[in-house]
Amino acid sequence: MRGFxxxxxxxxxxxxxxxxxxxxxxxxxxxxxxxxxxLRVPAGxxxxxxxxxxxxxxEEFESATLKVEKIIPGKSKGLVRIGxxxxxxxxxxGEFHADTAKGVIIAE
Amino acid sequence: MFGALIxxxxxxxxxxxxxxxxxxxxxxxxxxxxxxxxxxxxxxxGAGIVALFAEAIANAFEGSGQELLNASVLGxxxxxxxxxxxxxxxxxxxxxxxxxxxxAAVSAGKRPMTALVVVVGLAVLREGSEVxxxxxxxxxxxxxxxSLFIGGVLGLAVGAAFTALxxxxxxxxxxxxIFTATTVLIALLAAGMAAQAVQYLDAAxxxxxxxxxxxxxxxxxxxxxxxxxVLHTLIGYTDRPTELQLIAYLATxxxxxxxxxxxxxxxxxxxxx
Numbered sequence: 147m148r149g150f151x152x153x154x155x156x157x158x159x160x161x162x163x164x165x166x167x168x169x170x171x172x173x174x175x176x177x178x179x180x181x182x183x184x185l186r187v188p189a190g191x192x193x194x195x196x197x198x199x200x201x202x203x204x205e206e207f208e209s210a211t212l213k214v215e216k217i218i219p220g221k222s223k224g225l226v227r228i229g230x231x232x233x234x235x236x237x238x239x240g241e242f243h244a245d246t247a248k249g250v251i252i253a254e
Numbered sequence: 255m256f257g258a259l260i261x262x263x264x265x266x267x268x269x270x271x272x273x274x275x276x277x278x279x280x281x282x283x284x285x286x287x288x289x290x291x292x293x294x295x296x297x298x299x300g301a302g303i304v305a306l307f308a309e310a311i312a313n314a315f316e317g318s319g320q321e322l323l324n325a326s327v328l329g330x331x332x333x334x335x336x337x338x339x340x341x342x343x344x345x346x347x348x349x350x351x352x353x354x355x356x357x358a359a360v361s362a363g364k365r366p367m368t369a370l371v372v373v374v375g376l377a378v379l380r381e382g383s384e385v386x387x388x389x390x391x392x393x394x395x396x397x398x399x400x401s402l403f404i405g406g407v408l409g410l411a412v413g414a415a416f417t418a419l420x421x422x423x424x425x426x427x428x429x430x431x432i433f434t435a436t437t438v439l440i441a442l443l444a445a446g447m448a449a450q451a452v453q454y455l456d457a458a459x460x461x462x463x464x465x466x467x468x469x470x471x472x473x474x475x476x477x478x479x480x481x482x483x484v485l486h487t488l489i490g491y492t493d494r495p496t497e498l499q500l501i502a503y504l505a506t507x508x509x510x511x512x513x514x515x516x517x518x519x520x521x522x523x524x525x526x527x
Contacts, residue, residue: 203391210478219309225317227459242388
């Protein structure tokens, strides 16, 4: 009985906040560049960004303002969870190729 | 080449500082070099394994595997540092007396060297796996790889020099104060790690409470600069901390102080003889 109640509580509280409320976006890394280089996301919400690395080399998605550091191995996909963000511009780079891999997330 | 040097150096700063502190904290203990070397070796091995399975780790736990691994590694290091602090609070005084009396090495078996080996190993593992992946990327990228690779190796060398600098800086502290100094440093190190761990849990989507940013000191002292990065490792400096990070930081510092106080036998012994 108690287990059941806990399960209901988890379903009611935990799941929506973790998944259903997060909006999903996609980014691609190709030739050490992000596509698109500018991504608009809603402010004040949790956002999931799927970063697909199409290069053979690994990349590190890094942003000081977003407080994210995530390694995305070559030819694979990584999930970056951010937010809720205040409206504004948030720059990010691919640390392993910082001279070309640059982008910005705009929360509005 | 210079870019590669900076990237690798930035990654090894953290492990380098921790190794320097551990070496200073274990000064005078026989065989500590072997213990620390074992930690570095195991950490390097672990870094290779983590890098090898980077994709599987990243995809685990609905895409949060990397964050959860980082949080666990940091959490484990905090626990090991607490264990060491408790042990030092209990035995540090006797050991200092023994060292002064004998003027020689204290046997390593008495000290929880395993705790410190694990801390060194975890630090090398966490930072090392990024270095391994970065250097692998250079190889996989092919063109102009050799100059980048030399940069990477030079970055490692500068990191090693930095470790030596930390160590000699710390051991130049008078022996009377070195126990206190290293205990305080280890407490701050642990607090910083705890604050980092909760941020990884937030990024993993495990917790999202108290995630508001408290302040932004990045214009004055950016965390991704060299000084900011060193302070980040040493005392847990964060330029844009969240409420939860500050709470984790203060809670860990309080826990460290409380554990040291509770474990210290000196309260009973302070009675004048």
